Amino acid sequence: MAVIIDGRAAALKLQDRLKARLAALRERGIVPSLAVILVGENPASLSYVGAKEKALAEAGMGSRDFRLPEAATQGELLSLIAELNADPLIHGILVQLPLPPHISEDSVIAAIDPAKDVDGFHPVSMGNLVLGRPGFLPCTPHGVLVLLRDYGIPLAGAHAVILGRSNIVGRPLANLLARREQNATVTLCHTGTRDLASITRQADILIAAVGKPGLVTADMIKEGAAVIDVGVNRVPDPRAKKGYRLRGDVDFEGLVQKTSFISPVPGGVGPMTIAMLLQNVAQAAEGVFHG
Numbered sequence: 001m002a003v004i005i006d007g008r009a010a011a012l013k014l015q016d017r018l019k020a021r022l023a024a025l026r027e028r029g030i031v032p033s034l035a036v037i038l039v040g041e042n043p044a045s046l047s048y049v050g051a052k053e054k055a056l057a058e059a060g061m062g063s064r065d066f067r068l069p070e071a072a073t074q075g076e077l078l079s080l081i082a083e084l085n086a087d088p089l090i091h092g093i094l095v096q097l098p099l100p101p102h103i104s105e106d107s108v109i110a111a112i113d114p115a116k117d118v119d120g121f122h123p124v125s126m127g128n129l130v131l132g133r134p135g136f137l138p139c140t141p142h143g144v145l146v147l148l149r150d151y152g153i154p155l156a157g158a159h160a161v162i163l164g165r166s167n168i169v170g171r172p173l174a175n176l177l178a179r180r181e182q183n184a185t186v187t188l189c190h191t192g193t194r195d196l197a198s199i200t201r202q203a204d205i206l207i208a209a210v211g212k213p214g215l216v217t218a219d220m221i222k223e224g225a226a227v228i229d230v231g232v233n234r235v236p237d238p239r240a241k242k243g244y245r246l247r248g249d250v251d252f253e254g255l256v257q258k259t260s261f262i263s264p265v266p267g268g269v270g271p272m273t274i275a276m277l278l279q280n281v282a283q284a285a286e287g288v289f290h291g
């Protein structure tokens with residue numbers, strides 16, 4: 001029977017440790033503040049933005065909310081970002097993804113001042129990550145790494161198999177785990193991977209970030225593997241108040257007997273993503289990284 005990873009408890013521990021840093025900033029008259037930009041009304045995005053702003057408020061950090069209509073132009077969004085880049089009271093800028101299809105996410109991310117890139121998606125932050133230099137780490141991969149460390153899951157020499165190569169999860173996580181400090185051997189899988197199960201069965205650590213509910217089944221893992229489920233999928237459920245429930249990329253019930261550690265959805269990686277965002281906003285206010 002697996003140890004069930006408690007992402008909420010791990011996130012609270014991080015938030016607790018952040019208090020001293022926030023107090024030191026307050027003494028200098030600084031309240032770390034994040035500008036949160038949401039374009040349109042994607043229901044999942046609205047709920048993520050709400051959760052982030054709530055966490056910032058609870059931590060005593062500031063947030064300024066910018067809601068743009070779905071029809072907003074790329075030019076309007078870029079001018080808002082230029083204003084926020086120049087605003088000394090804003091330490092971090094977060095543009096909630098996905099953006100409507102008429103707006104180029106790459107152009108928008110590239111317009112953010114790298115010193116305010118608390119999501120860690122800017123090419124400068126990604127470059128620093130790949131080169132192993134200091135910089136903002138993207139929140140979800142960083143959160144996964146902290147969870148693995150917190151639970152003492154051995155990384156050195158372990159075979160970590162990651163499902164999904166997105167720029168926000170799989171790709172940066174592969175780089176982090178392959179760093180000398182972690183020393184894992186990493187395999188990065190995607191839709192072009194042949195015979196996925198034969199690879200996942202070799203994993204000491206399996207991390208699923210594909211966005212396919214229940215894709216990873218018990219027959220795809222070896223006995224005693226540690227499994228981290230990044231997936232957040234809304235599956236219809238007439239019994240649920242909202243008409244859906246959240247499900248991960250992993251068949252949790254099927255895997256819980258076979259794994260050594262497993263993270264649930266919700267309550268696993270999600271809270272860590274938010275906790276790492278708060279860390280990055282504090283770091284931005286401390287002025288550690290200048291891009």
Ligand code: NAP
Nearest residue numbers: 140164165166169190191209210211230231232269270273
């Ligand atoms: P994404 O951009 O859609 O990327 C999905 C990746 O999975 C792609 O690389 C895709 O391969 C791969 N993939 C899809 N189906 C596959 C299959 N059957 N076998 C192997 N690989 C497959 O997704 P994302 O933004 O990384 O998000 C992934 C999941 O994590 C989603 O459920 C999302 O909601 C969740 N998420 C959670 C958090 C959190 O805080 N908990 C944060 C971010 C994302 P190709 O590259 O070949 O298309």
